Amino acid sequence: MAEQNRSILHTELEYLGAQFTSSTEGFMFAESFFGEKPFEAAIQDCALVDLSGVNYTLINGNTAQDFIEAVFAGKKLEVGEAAFECALTGDGSLASIGLLARSGQNEYVVLDASERSLILREWLSVIASVEQNGVTPYAEVSLDDATPLLTPLLLAGKKAKKVLMDYLGEQQLPEDSKLCNLMLDQTIPVLVANVSTKKVPAYLVMVPPVHTVILFRSLLSFETVHPLGHKQLIEGLKTYLPWFSELASNTKVVVAKDKLEGWGLLRASDDFIGARGDLL
Numbered sequence: 001m002a003e004q005n006r007s008i009l010h011t012e013l014e015y016l017g018a019q020f021t022s023s024t025e026g027f028m029f030a031e032s033f034f035g036e037k038p039f040e041a042a043i044q045d046c047a048l049v050d051l052s053g054v055n056y057t058l059i060n061g062n063t064a065q066d067f068i069e070a071v072f073a074g075k076k077l078e079v080g081e082a083a084f085e086c087a088l089t090g091d092g093s094l095a096s097i098g099l100l101a102r103s104g105q106n107e108y109v110v111l112d113a114s115e116r117s118l119i120l121r122e123w124l125s126v127i128a129s130v131e132q133n134g135v136t137p138y139a140e141v142s143l144d145d146a147t148p149l150l151t152p153l154l155l156a157g158k159k160a161k162k163v164l165m166d167y168l169g170e171q172q173l174p175e176d177s178k179l180c181n182l183m184l185d186q187t188i189p190v191l192v193a194n195v196s197t198k199k200v201p202a203y204l205v206m207v208p209p210v211h212t213v214i215l216f217r218s219l220l221s222f223e224t225v226h227p228l229g230h231k232q233l234i235e236g237l238k239t240y241l242p243w244f245s246e247l248a249s250n251t252k253v254v255v256a257k258d259k260l261e262g263w264g265l266l267r268a269s270d271d272f273i274g275a276r277g278d279l280l
Contacts, residue, residue: 007052008151008212016220016227024118027053032229039236043157043200045224049233050216051152051204055098055117057124058146060107067138068100068108071127073272074265077102082179082193082204084241086255086265087120092277094253096120097243097265099204101179101193109146111204113230113237114247127273150191150206153216154233159224160201164192166222173203188215197240254279 005026007013013020017034030050039047059068069076074085082101089095096119098112112120121143128138146152155163164173167184174180179193191206207215219225237244243263246255257280260266274280 007050008209009050009052009216012213012216013050013227018227018229021230023053029053030227030229031231033227036228036232037226039228039232039239042226042228042232043236044159045226046155046157046159046163046222047228047233047236048216048219048225049154049156049228049230051111051113051154052147054152055110055112055121056146056152057110057121058107058144058149059110059124059141060104060144061138061141062106063138063140064106064108067128067141068102069271070273071124072100073260073274074100074267076267077108079103079105080174080178080180082177082195084243084265086243086260087123088272088274088277088280089123090273090277092254092274092280094246094255095123096247099193099195101204103179103191109206111152113233114244115250116247116253119250146206148209151209151212153205153207153212153219154195154202155205155219155225156200156202156236158201160203163219163222163225164203164205179204184215185218187211190215200240 006028013030018030019032020028021031022028071087072085073088075083079102084097085100086097087095096112096116098110101109103109124143128141128143171182174194176194176196182190182192184190188211193204195202195204
C-alpha cells in the first residue's frame with residue numbers, strides 16, 4: 001500500500017491493535033481497536049479519533065467566499081467560525097453535509113466523514129470549474145487535499161476540554177462553533193475548532209504532520225483518553241447529529257426543506273445553489 005494512502009499515524013495505530021479497512025479511494029484507516037471502549041463509555045472521558053482519510057479539503061483563493069456561499073446553504077461564516085453545512089445540487093437534492101470552517105479571509109476547510117464525501121468532493125470540483133457566458137467565476141479557487149498540511153484529530157467527550165487545557169497554559173479554547181490558532185505546550189502550533197454538540201463536547205485539532213506523532217503519543221498518556229475507530233465514530237455521529245443518517249446512501253438523497261431548516265442547515269436567503277430547485 002502506498003505511503004500516501006496511509007495516515008501518518010499508521011504505525012502508532014498498529015501498536016494500539018488497530019483493525020484496518022480501506023476507503024473507496026484505497027486509504028487505510030483504523031476501523032476499530034482491540035479492546036476499545038464502547039462509544040458511550042469513551043465519551044464519558046475523552047475519545048480520540050484519527051480522521052485521516054476522510055474528505056478533508058482546503059479551499060482558498062480570491063473568490064473563495066463567493067464560491068463557498070454559493071455551494072453551501074447554511075450560515076455565511078465569518079473568519080474564525082465553523083458549522084455543519086449542507087451542499088445542495090441544482091435540483092435541490094442533497095450533495096452532502098460537512099463540517100465547514102473559515103480559517104482565513106479567503107480560506108476554508110471542509111471535512112466530511114460520511115458515505116457521501118466523494119459526491120461532495122466531485123460537486124465542489126464541478127462548481128469550481130463552471131462556466132457562465134464564457135466566464136469561469138471561480139477560476140481562482142483551488143481545492144486541495146488538506147491532509148499533507150494538517151492532520152485532523154477529533155477529541156470528544158466530557159473530559160476533552162480538560163485534556164486540551166493541560167497543554168494551553170493561559171490560552172483559552174475556542175467557544176462553540178469557533179476556531180483559532182493555539183500553541184500546545186508552547187511548541188506545537190495547531191488549529192482548533194470547537195465542534196461540540198448540545199450533549200457532547202468535541203474539538204477538532206488540526207496538527208502539522210511534523211508534530212502529529214508526538215502529540216498523538218502525548219494525548220494517549222492520559223488515562224482518560226481512549227482511541228476510537230471509525231466504525232464507532234460513525235455510529236456515534238448517527239446518534240448525536242440528527243441528520244447524519246441521511247448521509248448513509250451514495251445514491252440520490254432528497255431532504256425536505258422544513259427538515260433542513262429545523263436542523264439549522266438552511267439560511268433564510270435564497271442565494272445558494274439549489275435554493276430554487278424542484279426538490280427543495
